[in-house]
Amino acid sequence: MSKSEISTDVIIIGAGPVGLFAVFELGLLDLKCHLIDILDRPGGQCAELYPEKPIYDIPGFPVISGQELTDNLMKQIKPFNPEFHYNRMVEKVEKLKDGTFKVVTDEGEVFRAPVVVIAAGGGSFQPKRPPVENIEQYEGKSVQYSVRRIEEFRDQDVLIVGGGDSALDWVLNLQPIAKSLTLVHRRDVFRAATSSVNEMLALVDAGKIDFILGQIASLEGEGDELSAVNIKSKAGDIRNIPTTRLLPFFGLTMKLGPVADWGLELNDNLIAVDTEKFETSIKGMFAIGDINYYPGKLKLILSGFHEAALMSQAAKKIINPDERVIFQYTTSSTKLQKKLGVK
């Protein structure tokens, strides 16, 4: 086993509400979990798409927001010390000869476990790509959708597109090291913190950055090296802006992503499972929450929680086949309460 390999009981792909609650159910059965998510925080759709919107159908909570539900789940699973690996896409899942699974991320990390739980929801959240001709050609080098290594922007002609917090934060952070910096947005209203907007406007006034009202029309360059971006201004004229680094910020969208390549039986892009264990066509690999399909499936958080509980029983039997599992209530079992740290 290589040094960087992480071994655990259960690897959960996706830290949305359902992946989070699975930690609880598995934890009650003494199973330790590692979670991997492409987002930089837990909560999946609840945190990314509707953190402030109310949910009315979580049993026992007449109303709770997406973010509150996420925060509560994080609190509820804390006693089980789950380990989180954010900003990572799971690219490969492979069943080895010994029956365990090898999971590999886009950063090259390797995880090993006897059980894999896919709680990938609507798919992985990925940046929206502007529909500009040949943009793929520059991706990874001249076109980036997030800043991973700030040094790659030093002494570059940087062009940032967007009007939210990510766009403005990077305008402020990259301006001091960039050779030139241009911000492009379709209107002069920004959905960002007022202080960032004011700082940005001050930089424009001081002539340190350029702001153009408009949208990307086309790109110029060779290989993966961008040389200029043509911007269609609001007035309709085209401006040619010398650019070596382009950062478009249009938010995220869900794409099924690598899940489709793991050799699982799919049903219209959803993973087919049974309704006793929520196991996929590969033994030891389970799928719960929005990503799975079975007759009668409802894409509700409530259903995902139920699936997590039943899946956990089956996972336990794979990991500790000889251990007898006794059905217990958290209300009355001192054993369970000890695990939760309340006794």
Added chain:
Amino acid sequence: MKIFVTDYDGKVHELEALEGWRVMEVIRDWGQDIKAECGGACACATCEVYVDEDWVSKLIPASKEEENMLDLVPNVEANSRLSCQILMSEELDGLKVTLAPNSKT
């Protein structure tokens, strides 16, 4: 009540609509391809349509929330709207829209 929807290949579909339904829901319910990832919560900007010139002025202007979401469309046109924010009513009987490329699943 009807709406006319032009799909990604330029084909026009006449769809029966119901009062109070969102245009996005009408499009989705009839099986046309529309991502509408957030299900109408004005949180994803993947239900964009181009409104026929004759109809633009007949719609209730976009709310601040909708304008904010339109910022997440990489190439907004003057007649771009989020179809989940247009509610069907008698006045919109016959509305013509075209699915924007960003709404494709």
